Amino acid sequence: MNIHNFYAGPAILPKQVFQKSADAILNFNDSGLSILEISHRSKDFVEVMEKTNSMVKELLSVPEDYEVLFLTGGASSQFYMTSMNLLNNDDTAAFVDTGTWSTKAIKEAKHFGNIEVIASSADTGYTTIPTIDGETKDFKFVHITTNNTIYGTQYANIPSVNAPLIGDMSSDIFSRPLDVSKFDLIYAGAQKNLGPAGVTLVIVKKDILGKVDRDIPTMLDYNTHIKKGSSFNTPPVFPIFVSMLSLEWLKENGGVAGAEKRNLEKSSLLYKAIDDNDLFNTPVQGADRSKMNVVFKLNDDGLEDAFLAAAASANCVGVKGHRSVGGFRASIYNAMEKASVEALANVINDFKG
Amino acid sequence: MNIHNFYAGPAILPKQVFQKSADAILNFNDSGLSILEISHRSKDFVEVMEKTNSMVKELLSVPEDYEVLFLTGGASSQFYMTSMNLLNNDDTAAFVDTGTWSTKAIKEAKHFGNIEVIASSADTGYTTIPTIDGETKDFKFVHITTNNTIYGTQYANIPSVNAPLIGDMSSDIFSRPLDVSKFDLIYAGAQKNLGPAGVTLVIVKKDILGKVDRDIPTMLDYNTHIKKGSSFNTPPVFPIFVSMLSLEWLKENGGVAGAEKRNLEKSSLLYKAIDDNDLFNTPVQGADRSKMNVVFKLNDDGLEDAFLAAAASANCVGVKGHRSVGGFRASIYNAMEKASVEALANVINDFKG
Numbered sequence: 001m002n003i004h005n006f007y008a009g010p011a012i013l014p015k016q017v018f019q020k021s022a023d024a025i026l027n028f029n030d031s032g033l034s035i036l037e038i039s040h041r042s043k044d045f046v047e048v049m050e051k052t053n054s055m056v057k058e059l060l061s062v063p064e065d066y067e068v069l070f071l072t073g074g075a076s077s078q079f080y081m082t083s084m085n086l087l088n089n090d091d092t093a094a095f096v097d098t099g100t101w102s103t104k105a106i107k108e109a110k111h112f113g114n115i116e117v118i119a120s121s122a123d124t125g126y127t128t129i130p131t132i133d134g135e136t137k138d139f140k141f142v143h144i145t146t147n148n149t150i151y152g153t154q155y156a157n158i159p160s161v162n163a164p165l166i167g168d169m170s171s172d173i174f175s176r177p178l179d180v181s182k183f184d185l186i187y188a189g190a191q192k193n194l195g196p197a198g199v200t201l202v203i204v205k206k207d208i209l210g211k212v213d214r215d216i217p218t219m220l221d222y223n224t225h226i227k228k229g230s231s232f233n234t235p236p237v238f239p240i241f242v243s244m245l246s247l248e249w250l251k252e253n254g255g256v257a258g259a260e261k262r263n264l265e266k267s268s269l270l271y272k273a274i275d276d277n278d279l280f281n282t283p284v285q286g287a288d289r290s291k292m293n294v295v296f297k298l299n300d301d302g303l304e305d306a307f308l309a310a311a312a313s314a315n316c317v318g319v320k321g322h323r324s325v326g327g328f329r330a331s332i333y334n335a336m337e338k339a340s341v342e343a344l345a346n347v348i349n350d351f352k353g
Numbered sequence: 354m355n356i357h358n359f360y361a362g363p364a365i366l367p368k369q370v371f372q373k374s375a376d377a378i379l380n381f382n383d384s385g386l387s388i389l390e391i392s393h394r395s396k397d398f399v400e401v402m403e404k405t406n407s408m409v410k411e412l413l414s415v416p417e418d419y420e421v422l423f424l425t426g427g428a429s430s431q432f433y434m435t436s437m438n439l440l441n442n443d444d445t446a447a448f449v450d451t452g453t454w455s456t457k458a459i460k461e462a463k464h465f466g467n468i469e470v471i472a473s474s475a476d477t478g479y480t481t482i483p484t485i486d487g488e489t490k491d492f493k494f495v496h497i498t499t500n501n502t503i504y505g506t507q508y509a510n511i512p513s514v515n516a517p518l519i520g521d522m523s524s525d526i527f528s529r530p531l532d533v534s535k536f537d538l539i540y541a542g543a544q545k546n547l548g549p550a551g552v553t554l555v556i557v558k559k560d561i562l563g564k565v566d567r568d569i570p571t572m573l574d575y576n577t578h579i580k581k582g583s584s585f586n587t588p589p590v591f592p593i594f595v596s597m598l599s600l601e602w603l604k605e606n607g608g609v610a611g612a613e614k615r616n617l618e619k620s621s622l623l624y625k626a627i628d629d630n631d632l633f634n635t636p637v638q639g640a641d642r643s644k645m646n647v648v649f650k651l652n653d654d655g656l657e658d659a660f661l662a663a664a665a666s667a668n669c670v671g672v673k674g675h676r677s678v679g680g681f682r683a684s685i686y687n688a689m690e691k692a693s694v695e696a697l698a699n700v701i702n703d704f705k706g
Binding site for chain 2: 037232
């Protein structure tokens, strides 16, 4: 049975990753031990950590003055850690509000300094990516959410600002080539394009750290984890291992350039099916459309159950929209094959209400 | 090949847990999906979370006015979260210093209030469990580390104090019956007796929370996770699932009473082998000896490599002592079978230098 998994996250990973993960649980590296029972200080796991780190650097061409960290607590913990580490109480940081996740990031940043929302798409119901007007040089940093899973919007291009840029890339990192040097800090919960839930990727320019007066607990200081290679305390061994497998798969499949090509093809196919069927509409138009989360609706809400049933008959799962916006959402991350997108496109094409 | 895994953590888990984990990675609950790719809001995972929670409550007879949480960040994050949530800047908390982990807990608590060390075994090189003398009623809480993985000491009995008691039980929770009502808060990194690295168990009495003036980021407030059933943000799905499997195994094997019986038997067997061979010594004596981490040394350091080689020949791994104390350490958590302890005891019995 081939299930087409459109969940928004935790989300689909490559099939070979599942097989290798299961193998390593029964016998890791021919050690006779499970990956779940080995020390994080063992030679075998230290190699996993180093390889995962170096593959992130290689696949994203991370410049030398940046560090790659594997933390826990999800993007939700980065919402406060970024400001805790970068903002003094009387500093001001700028945020672009593109929906639920930006709003949460803004709320947590306020614990540690002044926050100014310099652009927002609230007035379009978050169906657009707003432009940043005006000068940004006096802000301590500017924060954006590059892809918005709930509303299905995505920055087609990373904006240029005159302050350090922070990006929440939880749902589109590794989906396309990225100029890391445009950012001073990038964070991403793993559970979309990188790995399973339980690990959070941080890419940080070293020289922005260590400049606030605040007293920071050891575990919340990025410098702690830089000094200890993400092993100050016991790291989430298995989620990191699975992330390594997933990055190996990405490398074998053309890296982020290959991913971008496939993601453009898959998302075009799906948006076309929706645009071509008069029963459906998409709130997001043009260049702001996400290549990761395709959000769509039926003009007649009363047909929703019928469509979900049709999708289920075609083995398409996870198509229900986020509870806050309703409708439908097809998350089509890196690991999703074109055939699965075609399966859902066919359901849309064939849907007559 | 049967490897005897004496790692201190991440550590051995029951064999049936590995098999069921591998199966769920390939096909979870006959869904055709991997446990690694399902939504944390899916019915199947919500059931896993609820079952893991209820099994903790059942196995430890957790009273009704306590909540069970599954967080991330390890015990190292609880070192600061406990004080952040329970201590105002001008309050004083008491700590018992029983070695490395207590010392770290004390350091992080100091970010949020006054800390007094009311008992310490520093003068015996942390080879004993100190007695708490004097009155404790004016402290906001008293913090102890119930088992000390590095030094191989363990409280035979939980001390009685006149203040809320907090226990770091990372390395002996579920190893013996526990009167949860003696504590107001218990925390434990999963990676010894509970599950793989990546999840942290917290058991907290609800009425101690919400009483500090401090401004706490949402993710660091225990009440956030209580309100959302440990799913405010994406929880570490797979580590929680494996913990559930491990608790199922514990229940099938006599619960914590059964575990205690086996742990007493295993640790006695190992301490006897060490005591009986004149080449070895143990720094910890009598009732303070840990039933989880058996720490021992050779009188002649020069023989260490020979002993490690002998252990390796018998497929015993992870026997090297912590880098801060040297010598040897055999961690014999719940999942370790008596046959494995016998294998190491035989190596000790037969070792002639």
